[in-house]
Amino acid sequence: MLGNFEVEQCSFSKLRQFHERVLSFSDRFVKIHCKHCVSESIGALIVIGLFLSFLLAMVCTYFHVFPIYQPAVRTYTVHESDDLVAKCNVFYGKWIPDESYPLYNASQCPFAERGFDCVVNGRRDRGYQKWRWQPKNCEIPRFNVQEILGKLHGKRIVFVGDSLSRTQWESMICLLMQGVQDKRNVYEINGNKITKRIRFLGVYFSSYNLRIDFYRSVFLVQPGSAPRHAPKRVKSTVKLDKLDDMSKEWIDSDFLIFNSGHWWTPTKLFDM
Numbered sequence: 033m034l035g036n037f038e039v040e041q042c043s044f045s046k047l048r049q050f051h052e053r054v055l056s057f058s059d060r061f062v063k064i065h066c067k068h069c070v071s072e073s074i075g076a077l078i079v080i081g082l083f084l085s086f087l088l089a090m091v092c093t094y095f096h097v098f099p100i101y102q103p104a105v106r107t108y109t110v111h112e113s114d115d116l117v118a119k120c121n122v123f124y125g126k127w128i129p130d131e132s133y134p135l136y137n138a139s140q141c142p143f144a145e146r147g148f149d150c151v152v153n154g155r156r157d158r159g160y161q162k163w164r165w166q167p168k169n170c171e172i173p174r175f176n177v178q179e180i181l182g183k184l185h186g187k188r189i190v191f192v193g194d195s196l197s198r199t200q201w202e203s204m205i206c207l208l209m210q211g212v213q214d215k216r217n218v219y220e221i222n223g224n225k226i227t228k229r230i231r232f233l234g235v236y237f238s239s240y241n242l243r244i245d246f247y248r249s250v251f252l253v254q255p256g257s258a259p260r261h262a263p264k265r266v267k268s269t270v271k272l273d274k275l276d277d278m279s280k281e282w283i284d285s286d287f288l289i290f291n292s293g294h295w296w297t298p299t300k301l302f303d304m
């Protein structure tokens with residue numbers, strides 16, 4: 033498994049190539065078939081259509097008579113009874129330029145990884161740091177570090193995921209460190225340094241009794257070895273119905289932030 037950000041980005045272009053291949057294949061397939069007799073195809077289509085309708089009717093009847101079927105994954109809908117909540121969907125909006133940003137200087141934050149510090153690595157423009165999220169129908173209050181540190185007193189925040197989660201975890205810590213006078217009061221509990229492969233990092237803000245943790249778990253579920261009689265090319269499995277074993281450590285968290293998305297791609301998941 034690769035935690036390297038550049039490698040992770042590569043998979044997107046591979047995914048696109050894969051889609052293009054699938055599309056061009058289906059294109060060819062349709063062309064070959066169109067050369068054959070049209071009326072015969074229509075007849076066959078009608079027969080197939082009738083058969084599928086029959087099958088569908090049977091299935092519907094079955095589940096109507098025996099309503100035992102339950103979806104494997106249950107989903108819960110949060111009903112937005114509060115009018116304010118319904119009007120303010122913070123996920124619906126856009127990024128807008130804001131000259132008052134950035135909120136911290138990455139070069140001065142001990143928890144910002146050097147590999148992700150664009151300025152230190154030679155980037156000259158600064159515009160990329162000056163963006164803020166603007167929801168469509170409401171305002172997010174400006175980040176007020178003292179107010180947030182006060183609200184997070186005694187809490188435990190847990191980030192779970194890949195290197196993207198790790199950098200979000202770093203940003204959160206750097207944002208909050210802006211409000212801490214003595215930076216020595218913020219430290220990794222095991223004295224560990226940030227690395228790509230590390231499974232756990234926990235940063236403690238001692239003056240606020242606040243923990244901000246990161247767990248590396250790219251699929252969130254349990255990885256496992258190949259089943260006994262699996263084909264040779266199968267090297268490992270993911271158990272979709274079992275959370276990562278580390279999940280027991282997340283139980284008492286106050287905020288749990290997951291990210292896994294771009295590991296579920298052909299190159300990342302299925303090639304493995």
Ligand SMILES: *[C@@H]1O[C@H](CO)[C@@H](O)[C@H](O)[C@H]1NC(C)=O
Pocket residue numbers: 137138139140
């Ligand atoms: C950020 O910190 C570095 C190192 O202290 C400093 O050289 C740089 O000028 C700072 N950048 C800004 C925009 O303040």
